[in-house]
Amino acid sequence: MSIHSPPALACRDVTVRYGDVTALSDVSVAFEPGLIHAVVGQNGAGKTTFARVASGLVQPTNGAVEIAGQVIRTGHVRESRAAGVELVHQSFALPPSFTVAEAMEFGAPGRGRLYSRKGLAEKWRAHLAGLDIQVDFSKRIRDLPVETQQSIEIARALITDARVLILDEPTAVLSPVGIEMLFARVRRLKQRGVTVILILHKIREVLGIADTITVLRGGRRVEGPVLAADISADHLATLIVGDAVKGHKPGDRDALVGNGGAHADVPSGHQRYASLAPALVLSAVSTVPDSEGAPLDKVSLSIRPGEIVGIAGVEGNGQKTLVRAIADLAGLSAGTIALGGEDITRKSLAARRAAGLRIIPFERNIEGLSLTSSLWENWSARELLQGPLLRLVNPARIRALCDGSLKKWGVHYHTSSQRAGSLSGGNAQKVILAREIDDDAKLIIAAQPTRGLDIGATAFVWESLRAARDKGAAILLISSDLDELFDISDRVVVMLSGRVAGAFAAPYDIQSVGAAMTGAGAAATGTQR
Amino acid sequence: MKDRAIAILRSLIFVSFSLILCAVVFQFAGYNAPQMLTAVVDGAFLRPGAVEQSLRWALPLFITAVGVGISFRAGFFNIGAQGQFYVGAIAAAFAAEALRGGPAFIVIPLIFLAGMTGGALWALWPGLLKLRSGTDEVITTLMGNFLAGLLLVYVTSGPLKDPSGSGQQASSRPLDAAYRISNSLGLSPTIIGIAIVVGILMWLLVNRTSFGVLASLAGRNGTMVRWQGAKLWQLGLSSFVISGALAGLAGTIEFMGPNGRIASGFLPTHGFTAILIALVANLSVVGTAAAAIFFGGLASAALYLPIMAGLPAAAIDIINAAIALFITARSNLVEKFLRLGRRSS
Numbered sequence: 020m021s022i023h024s025p026p027a028l029a030c031r032d033v034t035v036r037y038g039d040v041t042a043l044s045d046v047s048v049a050f051e052p053g054l055i056h057a058v059v060g061q062n063g064a065g066k067t068t069f070a071r072v073a074s075g076l077v078q079p080t081n082g083a084v085e086i087a088g089q090v091i092r093t094g095h096v097r098e099s100r101a102a103g104v105e106l107v108h109q110s111f112a113l114p115p116s117f118t119v120a121e122a123m124e125f126g127a128p129g130r131g132r133l134y135s136r137k138g139l140a141e142k143w144r145a146h147l148a149g150l151d152i153q154v155d156f157s158k159r160i161r162d163l164p165v166e167t168q169q170s171i172e173i174a175r176a177l178i179t180d181a182r183v184l185i186l187d188e189p190t191a192v193l194s195p196v197g198i199e200m201l202f203a204r205v206r207r208l209k210q211r212g213v214t215v216i217l218i219l220h221k222i223r224e225v226l227g228i229a230d231t232i233t234v235l236r237g238g239r240r241v242e243g244p245v246l247a248a249d250i251s252a253d254h255l256a257t258l259i260v261g262d263a264v265k266g267h268k269p270g271d272r273d274a275l276v277g278n279g280g281a282h283a284d285v286p287s288g289h290q291r292y293a294s295l296a297p298a299l300v301l302s303a304v305s306t307v308p309d310s311e312g313a314p315l316d317k318v319s320l321s322i323r324p325g326e327i328v329g330i331a332g333v334e335g336n337g338q339k340t341l342v343r344a345i346a347d348l349a350g351l352s353a354g355t356i357a358l359g360g361e362d363i364t365r366k367s368l369a370a371r372r373a374a375g376l377r378i379i380p381f382e383r384n385i386e387g388l389s390l391t392s393s394l395w396e397n398w399s400a401r402e403l404l405q406g407p408l409l410r411l412v413n414p415a416r417i418r419a420l421c422d423g424s425l426k427k428w429g430v431h432y433h434t435s436s437q438r439a440g441s442l443s444g445g446n447a448q449k450v451i452l453a454r455e456i457d458d459d460a461k462l463i464i465a466a467q468p469t470r471g472l473d474i475g476a477t478a479f480v481w482e483s484l485r486a487a488r489d490k491g492a493a494i495l496l497i498s499s500d501l502d503e504l505f506d507i508s509d510r511v512v513v514m515l516s517g518r519v520a521g522a523f524a525a526p527y528d529i530q531s532v533g534a535a536m537t538g539a540g541a542a543a544t545g546t547q548r
Numbered sequence: 549m550k551d552r553a554i555a556i557l558r559s560l561i562f563v564s565f566s567l568i569l570c571a572v573v574f575q576f577a578g579y580n581a582p583q584m585l586t587a588v589v590d591g592a593f594l595r596p597g598a599v600e601q602s603l604r605w606a607l608p609l610f611i612t613a614v615g616v617g618i619s620f621r622a623g624f625f626n627i628g629a630q631g632q633f634y635v636g637a638i639a640a641a642f643a644a645e646a647l648r649g650g651p652a653f654i655v656i657p658l659i660f661l662a663g664m665t666g667g668a669l670w671a672l673w674p675g676l677l678k679l680r681s682g683t684d685e686v687i688t689t690l691m692g693n694f695l696a697g698l699l700l701v702y703v704t705s706g707p708l709k710d711p712s713g714s715g716q717q718a719s720s721r722p723l724d725a726a727y728r729i730s731n732s733l734g735l736s737p738t739i740i741g742i743a744i745v746v747g748i749l750m751w752l753l754v755n756r757t758s759f760g761v762l763a764s765l766a767g768r769n770g771t772m773v774r775w776q777g778a779k780l781w782q783l784g785l786s787s788f789v790i791s792g793a794l795a796g797l798a799g800t801i802e803f804m805g806p807n808g809r810i811a812s813g814f815l816p817t818h819g820f821t822a823i824l825i826a827l828v829a830n831l832s833v834v835g836t837a838a839a840a841i842f843f844g845g846l847a848s849a850a851l852y853l854p855i856m857a858g859l860p861a862a863a864i865d866i867i868n869a870a871i872a873l874f875i876t877a878r879s880n881l882v883e884k885f886l887r888l889g890r891r892s893s
Contacts, residue, residue: 346775369777380775389769396761400776403758408782410758436551 025088027052027214028073028104028183033082035068035238042068043079044238050231052087052182055209056216056244057229060259061275063473065238066218067109070187073216074106075099087182103182107172109191109218115161119154122171123147127178150174151207165334166197170204177213184208185216190224192499194333195533202228221277221502222252222259234258252278260474271481274506275474296360297321298375298493299345299462304354306344306517313337313517315344317354320512320519322462322493327484329508330497333536337517338497339381342466345495346378347371359461369404375461379451379468381497383444387451390440394432395421397439398454428453429479445476452480456487463487466497481507501529555830559839562828566870573866579859587859588867591852592845598852604734604806606844607743608798612822613840614750615794617831619671621754622787623767628674628689629795630819631696632667636796637803638696638703639666641720641810644727644803645708652726659727660800667796668789670696675788679781685788693819704812719811723804734806742801746794751833753790763787795819817868821847824868827875843868 026049035043043065050056060066071077073084078094085091086102113122120139123146134142140156147154152170160168169189176184186205190198205215205228219225225232225247232250233243242250242258256276272278301320308314315337322328330338343349345356347368355364358374366374380386388397395414398421403412418435425432430449432442439447448468456463465484469477484507488494498504504511505527513521513535521535571581592602612629619626643662647655674688704710705718730736754760763783766773770780798818803810825843829835850864 348774367777367779368774369779372777378775382771385769385771386775387772389765389772391768392765396765397772400762400765400773400778403762404773404777406758408757408759408762408786409753411752411756412758412761414755414761 024052026050026085027087028216029085030069030073031083031085033069033072033079033084035065035072035077036080041238043072043235046082046235046238046240048233048240048244050183050214050216050244052214053209053212054214054230055205055228056214056231056233057225057247058216058218058233058235059220059222059225059255060235061220061474062471062477063237064235064259066220066235067187068238069235070106070185070216070218073099073183074104074185076106100179100181103180104185105176105179105181105183106185106187107169107176107189109188111165111168111172113160113168113172113175115159117160118157119143119160119163119171120156122160123175123178126175146178147171147174150177151204165192166200169193169201173204177208181213183214183216185218187218188220189217190219190221192334194536195501195529196537197333198224220259222255223277225255226252236261270506271478274502275477277502295324295491297357298324298359299495300355300357301345302355302357304344304356305352306340307350307352309349311343311349312339314352315340315349316517318514318517318519319354322495324461324491324493325488326509327488327494327496327507329504329511330495330514331501331504331511331532331536332499332514332520334499336514336536338466338514340517341514342378342381342464342495342497345371345376345462345464372401373405375459377455377457377460377463379448379455379463379465381466383447383451383470384440388439388447391438393436394425394439394442394450395435398424398435398450401454424453425450445472445479448472448476448480452483456483456492458490460487460492462493462495464495464497467499468496469498469500469503477503501532505529552832555832556835559828559830559835562874563842563871566867566874569870569873570863570867573870574863579863584859584863587853587857588846588849588863591849591856595852595856598845598848600733600735601848601851602841602845603740604844605847606840607735607739608801609818609822609825609844609847610743610837610840611746611801612795612798612819613825613829613836614746614833615791616823616826617829617833617836618750618754618763618794619787619791620826621767621831622763622784623770624675624678624784624787625686626671626674626689626788626791627686627823628671628692628819629791629822630816631689631693632670632792632795633799633802633815633819633822634693634696634700635670636663636667636792636799637810637814638700638708638799639663639796640800640803641703641708641723644723645721648724655727656729656804659804660797663800663803664793664796667799668793670796671788671792672785675785678788679784697813697816700810700814701812704810708810710809717811717813719814720809722809728804728808729801730805732806732808736805739801739805742797746797747833747837750794754833759783759786795822798822821868824872824875828871 029049031047033043033046058066058069068077072079075094075096075098083090084093086104089102091098091102117125120143123143124139152174154167189201193201208215229247231244232247234241236259256272256278259276260272299322301318303317303319304315305317306315313336318341332338340349344351355362357363358371358376361374363371363374384390395418399417421435428449430446439450468480484494496508511523511527511532512519513532515536515538520538523532571585574581574584591598593599612633616629640659640663643659647658670692674685674692677683677688678685704720708720710719710721729738762773762778766778766780766783774780802815807814821843825836825839829839846864846867850861853859853863854861
């Protein structure tokens with residue numbers, strides 16, 4: 020590539036170490052101005068660290084950052100912002116209780132003035148309109164759909180005439196339609212001359228938007244920036260994954276890198292168990308509204324033993340309530356739940372677990388593990404709760420059993436008395452698998468089981484779920500990653516606003532599943548207000 | 549094992565830092581710091597009879613502190629030990645009044661039962677408020693302390709008033725000698741026995757039962773235990789009740805043993821010292837025993853200093869305050885110190 024003007028953003032020999040962990044090592048890369056650049060790689064490849072270094076949030080151990088040809092002090096957000104670099108975080112940083120107008124004003128340059136509500140709205144109306152964002156200024160952030168929250172984050176980043184906008188995993192929370200809208204917005208920004216750097220991990224998305232592609236793997240730059248037109252999806256997949264999934268199914272590799280449409284092996288549930296009674300039956304279940312998410316509205320669902328049923332949907336459409344309802348953690352207003360043919364509607368979670376319910380919860384570090392407690396305590400909690408509280412236990416024996424189990428599951432750890440918080444995400448998830456997947460499991464709920472895990476751990480979780488299915492367990496998989504769902508589910512059910520909005524069988528069509536996720540297919544007129 | 553060593557080291561460092569701070573304060577206040585600290589050690593352990601005196605204070609403190617530790621472990625900052633201690637003593641005094649004249653082998657157990665029930669009930673209502681409606685237990689138990697203190701004033705100058713009292717300090721009628729479990733020096737085989745039994749039972753509860761493991765998990769992450777199917781109110785309420793019952797038991801011992809009566813405003817710092825002990829001990833039962841003996845020694849020295857050494861008893865308050873300061877600050881200094889130690893090892 021010939022360079023006419025200095026790169027919009029350049030990093031030279033950037034290395035970042037956190038303790039013993041090297042997150043980035045000797046990364047040098049230069050981004051041409053006025054283009055859309057994608058930085059891709061798997062979880063743990065160093066993408067987010069890269070974005071943080073570029074935006075001044077993280078001070079690299081080594082290396083320099085240049086913005087529009089000027090070397091800036093690394094690790095200083097203010098200097099990076101002054102030079103025109105803005106970062107939109109993966110997890111949104113807007114205060115949920117703020118109104119749109121307040122959120123825009125919050126942190127904006129110039130301060131110490133008095134505002135009226137009207138004045139604030141007036142102040143920001145033109146800015147948002149210029150970015151084609153239509154929103155009610157008096158609405159609170161928490162009441163907005165994720166797409167709108169994200170566009171407000173982007174608008175905030177553009178307040179100070181940013182020349183380089185970095186978006187960290189912006190598609191992770193969006194539906195396929197939302198992603199299209201985001202990409203359209205990014206293209207408009209490009210027309211305005213903004214250099215956009217997108218941190219992504221799905222090949223389909225990368226090839227759909229980027230002008231150039233840079234691949235990170237294991238903290239190193241393995242390719243790029245190359246023109247997107249010059250690289251094939253297959254080659255890109257190999258670059259991203261490396262040797263990590265050799266020996267795994269080809270469909271798994273494509274799912275890992277989001278190379279959609281290429282699912283060679285269509286999963287099929289185990290016919291052996293097809294004649295058995297359903298493991299889980301939800302009959303017209305509705306829940307009492309509470310603060311934790313959309314309530315269920317007459318959800319009916321049935322899962323046979325030896326079957327993986329995936330739940331797709333934009334986050335916040337009742338998936339969490341579904342899990343909480345099955346776990347007796349949400350109040351039912353109507354309907355019944357049966358586990359293995361037995362009505363458990365009025366049974367406690369402990370009784371449901373005794374009947375074979377197992378849960379890999381959404382929040383690994385909050386609902387799944389007590390990070391400040393030891394591994395053996397975490398591991399033994401389910402078992403201990405099956406007996407009386409005053410039962411005498413022998414910690415030495417529990418530790419020995421725990422050691423056996425964790426070794427069997429391939430957890431890397433020093434001692435069973437170390438804190439769960441000292442494990443990496445993948446190892447922590449394996450501890451949960453070791454606790455939740457046993458021979459008595461009849462229904463395993465796996466909620467976002469691979470979120471934040473690297474390639475090896477993700478593939479391991481998939482294999483573990485398949486193995487449990489092959490032994491006759493029913494599996495309910497909730498994921499916001501369609502590639503994951505399509506790869507391992509025997510059926511996919513879409514949830515929208517607490518209702519079942521569609522059911523699909525393999526081979527899956529991403530267009531129709533995506534339409535069901537946003538309600539576009541069923542009620543094209545219903546979404547407009 | 550290594551974790552335990554670090555925990556012990558941490559507590560020792562807390563205490564040493566506090567003593568150094570105190571020495572500085574003493575010196576600036578015009579006293580001779582080494583002489584002062586020597587007098588404290590004398591008063592606590594070295595002079596004749598000091599060990600007995602220290603144990604007299606240490607054993608009830610130990611019992612209350614073990615209870616405090618159990619509720620802290622379960623994640624509830626029950627700072628109402630003082631109130632539960634008072635209500636336990638009041639309930640015991642009422643029971644003693646009602647059962648006056650009965651055979652000792654029946655009356656004594658009933659008084660104990662009444663005292664423990666009183667303490668437990670005084671912990672039950674903050675527990676219920678916390679678990680049913682999320683009311684901050686720090687506020688309710690703290691208020692409970694004041695309420696219990698006023699209740700004690702009322703009871704000792706009202707229903708249980710000793711008509712022959714001098715009037716300087718309202719108190720209940722003295723307990724019949726037949727029901728006393730120690731003389732006024734306050735150390736007897738009965739009290740030692742109770743403390744040992746409590747220690748063993750609570751050690752078993754914390755370290756060798758499902759309850760112990762699950763309550764500790766719940767204390768660190770209640771959400772996780774709920775997703776495992778635990779009933780948090782069951783774990784939480786039992787922790788509250790056990791800690792209240794133990795504080796009530798300590799109140800009963802003070803009433804039936806050394807004091808022989810309850811007096812308005814007696815032992816006003818018992819519960820707070822017990823909280824300090826539990827924190828210094830890092831909530832371990834064995835550690836609580838060690839810390840209780842240390843603080844019992846300080847209590848004994850507080851009596852000794854003004855009388856025998858002509859030094860102000862306030863010195864002991866300063867030491868207590870300094871320890872509390874370091875413990876509550878979770879001293880960054882100590883953390884850094886320990887981390888340095890670990891890195892070089």
